[in-house]
Amino acid sequence: MxxxxxxxxxxxxxxxxxxxxxxxxxxxxxxxxxxxxxxxxxxxxxxxxxxxxxxxxxxxxxxxxxxxxxxxxxxxxxxxxxxxxxxxxxxxxxxxxxxxxxxxxxxxxxSPRWLLLKGRRDEAIETIRKMTAKGRDDMVSCSFSNLGILLEHDESARDTSDNIFSSAKKLWQNRWAFRRLTALMTVSFGVGMVYYGMPLNLGNLSSNLYLSVALNALTELPSSLFVFCLISRMNRRSSTLAFTAASGLFSIACAAMGGGGGWAEMATELAAFFSACTAFSFVLISSIELFPTCVRNSAIAMVRQALVVGGVVAPVVVAEGRRRRVMSFGVFGLVIGCCGMFAVCLPETRGRGMTDTMEEEEFKDGGG
Structure with missing residues (x-):
């Protein structure tokens, strides 16, 4: 793909x-x-x-x-x-x-996980062997061979379906998976509205437009570096809640300034955008860790699609904000703040391993 x-x-x-x-x-x-x-x-x-x-x-x-x-x-x-x-x-x-x-x-x-899940054991072993340092490939082959034998005796752990809609069907039929996906897509929609809408809304600020655009573009880099350095120490659920709430509060603060805020206004807008970018990172990381290999690609695609839908709505909000400022920054703040609260419905995934099948994920935490 x-x-x-x-x-x-x-x-x-x-x-x-x-x-x-x-x-x-x-x-x-x-x-x-x-x-x-x-x-x-x-x-x-x-x-x-x-x-x-x-x-x-x-x-x-x-x-x-x-x-x-x-x-x-x-x-x-x-x-x-x-x-x-x-x-x-x-x-x-x-x-x-x-x-x-x-x-x-x-x-x-x-992906060796995907190959093994599809019953292509030899290809999975060969892939891992090529990725492994010399001197350890025999041990890897032995370990994966044993695992492959176990999977052959456990047909429920294998996914050999060729139906392109099978992943969507699994996400829909399993209540715990549907609940997780719905919560993640809701959060992603709110984040997407601010992530895509804030750069479009810079024309509604009183600060220099070129400087604002440049600073917003640069804001994504420290956001990613921040998450990279601290991700192993931060809980996914509480961090998503915190950064969506922070983005909402800073957006509403921008609306309350009413224009003419100068550097303070620009700093507040940058803080709102930084928080939205950071929340976006946590949403995608949670999506990776919350769904097993057999549906992970489909689940993340739907979460990203919800993000884009938020981006589609954003220009309409920005256009309305040209007449009434509160209709842009204010709406952005309320939407991301309210949507971010749905992260409460998600289980914490920090430090947990990834699963490969729906049965394995359901057994791991009782269905989330």
Whole structure:
């Protein structure tokens, strides 16, 4: 999925540079967005399933850091080619994606968890052996062979379904999974409204627009670094509650300032955005840890989709805020604050291992 999604995204973006009309341009951008939507989910799930519990949370945050660095590189690239055609910009941003696709295809391994779950024991053993230091591969082969034998005798622990809707069906039919997914999607919707809406709402501030945009872009980097350094010491549920509440309070404070707040107003807005970015990190990490391998990709995709839906609603709120300031910052604060409270419905996942099947997850904590 990662290779295919990245290939669709990169090639459609590269072809956009040769668009002969607006209609072709719009179609290619839609195809690019379709491919891009799965890249983040697939890379996040795959990277966390390839490492041990000790590194899982930090590896997931590294992805957020790289995303931010990539986002920050865009203004630099655009500035360098500011005198050239917009087609040149598309080529320069698409070529690295093409290279990335080739590198992933040649270097990246399939998730051993997923392979083992699908009954492809030999491939799982071979993958782990290639990832293991020399001198320890025999021990790994022996351990996984024993595990594979156990799974062969426990058909309930294997998932050999080829139905593309099987994951969604499992999430819907299991009450504990549906409850977790609903809570996470609700929190994600509120976070998404602020995450996508706050940068759009900067025009409603009294501060310099260019400076505000630059500072907001830079805010994502310290947010990711903050989570990277402290994730192993912080509870997921309470941290999500705390940062969504903080973002809501700072957003409402921005609305109460009524404009003309200068640096204090900008600092308050940055604090609201920082809190939303940090909450976003905790929501995705919780999503990884709350669902087993057989449905993890689908669950995270739905959580991210709820985030995007929040982003879709945000521009409407921003437009209304141009007439009445409280309708932008105030609504952002109330929505993320109220949606964040649904994190109470989630079990704490700090320090726990990942499961592979629905039965294993249900047995582990009694259904969450």
């Amino acid at each position: 990662l290779v295919l999604s990245s290939l669709i995204m990169s090639l459609s973006s590269l072809l956009t540079a040769a668009s002969p009309s607006l209609l072709v341009y719009a179609a290619l951008r839609s195809i690019c967005g379709f491919g891009r939507a799965t890249v983040g989910t697939s890379s996040l799930v795959l990277s966390t399933e390839l490492v041990s519990r000790r590194w899982r949370d930090r590896v997931s945050i590294i992805g957020f850091v790289c995303f931010t660095i990539g986002f920050l590189s865009l203004p630099g690239i655009a500035y360098v080619v500011r005198g050239e055609s917009w087609r040149v910009l598309y080529v320069l941003t698409a070529v690295p994606s093409v290279v990335y696709t080739v590198v992933v295809y040649l270097v990246m391994r399939e």
